[in-house]
Amino acid sequence: MRLFDQKDIDKVIRLDTSLVSIIEDAFTDLVTKQTQMPPIMRVDVPEHNGELDIKSAYIEGDDSFAVKLSSGFFNNSELGLPSANGLMILIDSRTGRPLAVLADEGLLTELRTAAAGAVAAKYCSSENSRKAGIIGTGAQARLQLKALALVRPIESVFVYGRKTDHARSFKVDMEEELGIGVKICNSVKEVVEQSDVVVTTTPSKTPLIYSDWLHPGLHITAMGSDAEHKQELDASVLEKADLVVCDVKAQSMRLGELRSCGQSPVLEQARELGALTSGRDDGRKSEDQITICDLTGTGVQDTAIARHVYSLLVTEEDVIHERS
Amino acid sequence: MRLFDQKDIDKVIRLDTSLVSIIEDAFTDLVTKQTQMPPIMRVDVPEHNGELDIKSAYIEGDDSFAVKLSSGFFNNSELGLPSANGLMILIDSRTGRPLAVLADEGLLTELRTAAAGAVAAKYCSSENSRKAGIIGTGAQARLQLKALALVRPIESVFVYGRKTDHARSFKVDMEEELGIGVKICNSVKEVVEQSDVVVTTTPSKTPLIYSDWLHPGLHITAMGSDAEHKQELDASVLEKADLVVCDVKAQSMRLGELRSCGQSPVLEQARELGALTSGRDDGRKSEDQITICDLTGTGVQDTAIARHVYSLLVTEEDVIHERS
The missing domain is CATH 3.30.1780.10 (ornithine cyclodeaminase, domain 1)
Structure with missing residues (x-):
């Protein structure tokens, strides 16, 4: 060995x-x-x-x-x-x-999680997504942006993090590495409203994104929640979405964003990412759909x-x- | 690392x-x-x-x-x-x-399993156990005998294995290593009837030992069954015993000998080995009790x-x- x-x-x-x-x-x-x-x-x-x-x-x-x-x-x-x-x-x-x-x-784990984010964006986000929103400023936030830029023609980035100095480092590093302008926002709402694709990368225990902020054409990948006590999206976000995707339904219902849905029809309509990549189910069907993908991580x-x-x-x- | x-x-x-x-x-x-x-x-x-x-x-x-x-x-x-x-x-x-x-x-794993066999014998078998019975002739059968000899004054050994040549090798190796006479038996019954302590070490899927063969003072450690489809002791053996011990009750009920007990009172009366080693419960109380210990292996x-x-x-x- x-x-x-x-x-x-x-x-x-x-x-x-x-x-x-x-x-x-x-x-x-x-x-x-x-x-x-x-x-x-x-x-x-x-x-x-x-x-x-x-x-x-x-x-x-x-x-x-x-x-x-x-x-x-x-x-x-x-x-x-x-x-x-x-x-x-x-x-x-x-x-x-x-x-x-x-x-x-x-x-x-960092790399495969980022790559999964790219797969989610490839099947769910609009092909013309040019504006990326990133919530969080850590290592995974950086990797998710880099992965996203591999599959979508990202031209500008909006970022929000609780610590201003971390957001500044993120901006400096990413602008240098990707050659794309990064704007530091004052709130999650500001990021969501300006972006075509949003990736949430936090260990938050309470919702960060609410349904009122969503706009036609938006895709959100929520990769932060991977435990019973974590949550990044308000349940109303999943209810408002036209398409909800996750990596493994049983796991997302236990550890991910589907946990907050209770017995709502969202659960039944949710698709697994593999069903999209294999062509069994459709991903995004039109430019103005609102789509969500929840990633909890799989073996x-x-x-x-x-x-x-x-x-x-x-x-x-x-x-x-x-x-x- | x-x-x-x-x-x-x-x-x-x-x-x-x-x-x-x-x-x-x-x-x-x-x-x-x-x-x-x-x-x-x-x-x-x-x-x-x-x-x-x-x-x-x-x-x-x-x-x-x-x-x-x-x-x-x-x-x-x-x-x-x-x-x-x-x-x-x-x-x-x-x-x-x-x-x-x-x-x-x-x-x-081989060593900690053998050592657990010695712990089971120490708390359940008669202190005067001199005759050891071993069912199976593989590596674990040998180790169980060696472990048993650390805690009980073993003077002679009875062994049964399905393959005669393996039983012969077991006899030759163990007689040389431990300086104790080993007798090859023609059936499990013959081993059980002549021994003070029996250790079963097989991957058997059907019972090997039946209650009719048990005699006062006997202790049996069954360490073979560790999966839903394995079983070494007939359910009647556990019912006839004065004391049934296992390593972890929930696990023995799923993967070990307690699985065959259904809803019988055996389940409720069964003790965990740690309760004996910690002094919370009694082990063997008299020379003529019949005792059983089922080991499935624990983290x-x-x-x-x-x-x-x-x-x-x-x-x-x-x-x-x-x-x-």
Whole structure:
């Protein structure tokens, strides 16, 4: 069994259109192939305000699958450490033998989550989306913007974050990296009203977006909520939308935005992203529809990116061997 | 993060009375401390007749905890590979940071399972148990016998296995290793009738032991069943017993011998091993009681042995550093 650390992984993987395709295919697999994806396992460490989530998924026919451990320890900032950490283990599907430990410290989760945002935008947002709105200014906010720019002709960005200095860093970094103007807004409302596509990337426990602010043609991807106590969209937002999409319905009803819908018709009408990517269901049907996609994160995304990065790492090694 | 392989681990760990104490304490922790032990997560790989189980447990106050992946791929023998494999990951309880990967290939599971057998015998079997009965002749059968001999004055052994050549190897190896006479029996019944303590170590799907064969003073530890389709004891065996013990009641009712009891009073009267080791409940009360212990395997055992072996590995390294 091989151990690869974050540095090894960072050297070979990139957030690009090929990664978006890989994650898109994973969503398709989830609805078209026999998939074994047990519910998320969670170990709480209440003394240290921490939790460890374990995800996994095996897709019929694949020669390997991943198990992912991802932790959130929310006192870590006091120790000068990031709250998130984690690793993936790639297992040989034929023998159960562990092939590799990918000690990515959460990097692969960040990337596959961003790539899923691009897939959501590709199927739900208007093709002419030029104005991007980002709620939140952290690492995932940046990655979501970069991923979005891979699939839509983004020309300007509106951002809102609670900390002004973080919003300023976001503006400076993103303008330099993407060559697109970024405007710092004073409220979530201001962002929503000016954008064609909005991505929410916060750990909020109370709604940030309300239905009164929505306008025809808007798409919102809400990727922040992934636990029973989190919520970014008011229930009225989902009720007003013409199309509500999520990654896995059962999971979104438990951990994501669908949780707030109670027994409303929204639940029944909600589609899974894989049904769109596989062509089973339609995505956006017209320029003026209002669409929502809620992403909670799935084991198939982890398996897809782990398999991808492992193949890159092994190829990289072959090249090095050939050279030496 | 550190990676230790089976060879590193095998060098420092031993099945001895100190390991039995560590596992005994883990059972006590399970009932006396705040413990976070989610249900087992399972990923099936039906195409290759395989499954991966994930277990974990965090015990309040501990500075680390383990996540264990253990696989059973039952076509592996055709490839000349063992069916079992696996690894443990030790996580820092304060930060969520992975401390080490223990790529033990299932060794630690074998040892902690054997040690749990010794704990069961210590609290349930007669102190004067001199005759051991072993059903099964594999690696775990051998380890269970060795573990039993650590806590009871075993003088002779009765073994039954379906394959005569395996039973012969068991006899030769165990007589040499333990210096105790081993008699190969022609049936399970013959073993049970002659033994003071019996340990069943098979993957049987149908009962192997029936109540008619039980005699006063007998203790049986059934450690084979750990899945919905497995069973080693006829339901009548549990009904006839004076004391029925298991590791975790909810789990034994789902995956172990308690599953076959339906709604019988056995369920209500069954005790957990941790209640015995902590002194909350009594174990065996007299020489002529018939007692049963069903072990399905728990995350606290994994966390306990992973923490133990990690401390040994780190100490070992310190010694090497000092020498060099």
